[in-house]
Amino acid sequence: MKHFIPFIVAGDPCEEVTIDLAIALEQTGATMLELGVPYSDPLADGPIIQRAASRALKNGMTLTKALTLIGQMRKKGVKIPIIVFTYYNPVLQLGEERFFALAQQNGASGVLIPDLPFEESEHMRTLGETYDIPYISLVAPTSNERIAMIASKAQSFLYCVSSLGVTGVRDSLPTKLHEFLQQVKSYSRVPVVVGFGISTAEQVERLQHVCDGIVIGSAIVQKIEQLQDELNDVHTRQEALRVFSQYVASLIEPLKMRVRKNESETTTKTTKTVSTGQTD
């Protein structure tokens, strides 16, 4: 089975709804969740996620609150691994050790920091092993000879950035993407997932054959933005969640078709490695 990893921002449009969205995503077929912590200066994000971060910050979201939110999701029955996506500065202010302790306490399953490259992340990777909260590394189309180095220390899974640029909704993905993913897979002992720019079922269909999972962020966050008023209003929330789930289901339809086709195949092995956050 291929991984479907949706990304949402903690506190967008509000804390309560973030929990509902996590539940809805799990029910719709998410095998992992990437929970974004809003930041004042999100260098790796395009306009859609920037706006979501602004909304969440206005709601008073912080790194500590986002971690607590994971604990609340766990209490409400969310079982899938939850990866914390945060910029480095909030972690630095909270303290790296304290961050991992809180992450562990609240049931987080991994951490991904887009502005902390391999050379600067040794301490975080070590702490990731100590606390059994894998530190997820990224590789980019410009990584070239860095891929082997990064892959050799990869924990849990490797996150491939599909194209040059920040997060966002893209009409087309680079022609060399398949080649890049195959190159990364040849070095990697852990599953290889791809993200950045993936926003249509057609892209999911084409990519699923060359990777172990797909991250969809901006397209989903954009849908939340469109539905924010209905999601915030308790009277219309259930209907809005239904519309949201329907949209997400349509995006990942190609993955489900594959699951149905390959039902008998032994595909649980990869899932197990990732979902237990094994660091190998």
Added chain:
Amino acid sequence: MLTLPNERGRFGMFGGKFVPETLMRPLADIEQQLYEALADPSFHAEYMRHLYEYSGRPTALTFAKNLTERLGGAKMYFKREDLNHTGAHKINNAIGQALLARRMGKRKIIAETGAGQHGVAAATVAARFGMECKVFMGEEDVKRQALNVFRMKLLGAQVIPVTSGNRTLKDATNEAIRYWVEHCDDHFYMIGSVVGPHPYPMMVREFQRIIGEEAREQMLKAEGKLPHTIIACVGGGSNAIGMFHPFLDDDVECIGVEAAGKGVHTTEHAATITKGTKGVIHGSLTYVLQDEHGQITEPYSISAGLDYPGVGPEHAYLAHIGRVRYESVTDEEAIAALQMTAEMEGIIPAIESAHALAKAFQIAPLRSREEIILVCLSGRGDKDVQTVMNYLEGDEQE
């Protein structure tokens, strides 16, 4: 001290490369080409040729006779970076980086700007070297600095208004970096100050140290000795590093002056070293104005060039080890110093430089007549005339 940063781009604990993975390869390329260029005598010769033939260096060292007499203490000298082509020290760095970009085969330049001085310098060298130039500028600054926006357009650059955040320098820098991530294969990012990921802080320092090198020689010629005190303003801190660096191993007191805005006891200031804490901004570990949750807060200063919530990592280091002292000056004190310099010496300094002058005027009367204070007058004030006018008129109305 003069050999820093180390191979990881650190000045002590400060600096580093806190950027998305996509930029690690482009940064390594710049680093390698920069080290090769700095070791290449022909690169240095060409850089110097452009500084002398195009920017009009060496800039003068001016004895501020009237101010010295009025203040009745130490002798005051100005290093006149305002006399550079385009009106500030920014051109030194722009020429250096343009030559490096050309050496790397890149003909498209990206730059960020606050007040527009670095934007104008980038647009100027792009025109001179036949390069394309995109300048990212906060929408708020685009409105405040209409004249500089038009200058950049006259020079053939494209000015891109940035609408995220508070729409000022910090946001313009974010957007320039985002654009660079997407176009790093054929664009060169020309950062305007000693900020950003390694090797930028070190590169910009190397292209600004001409200020201190010249001043040192001129001072020895004029007085036969080094100054006792050197003062420069610090936003990101490029004119200050350029001025201080050649003196760091000497027994010379160095003072960096930050913008206190409406006072460091208020929330409206840009005094990053005075009031900030350790954090990461624009790819570098340094002192940052931020809240307890690690969100960067909005700075304030009347001077757009000092209105920045971070500071160059080398300044953070020099503050940490106590080699340079960092103090701050309010809007009000800076404007008063600007007026005094205009009236007594016939020089209208930039509001940024007026922060350094204000500190010098406070210190000079306390020092003996044997002492020498050297101030980096980093830019001219033509760009600020409207701002000063508004400020003084607002004053009269109150």
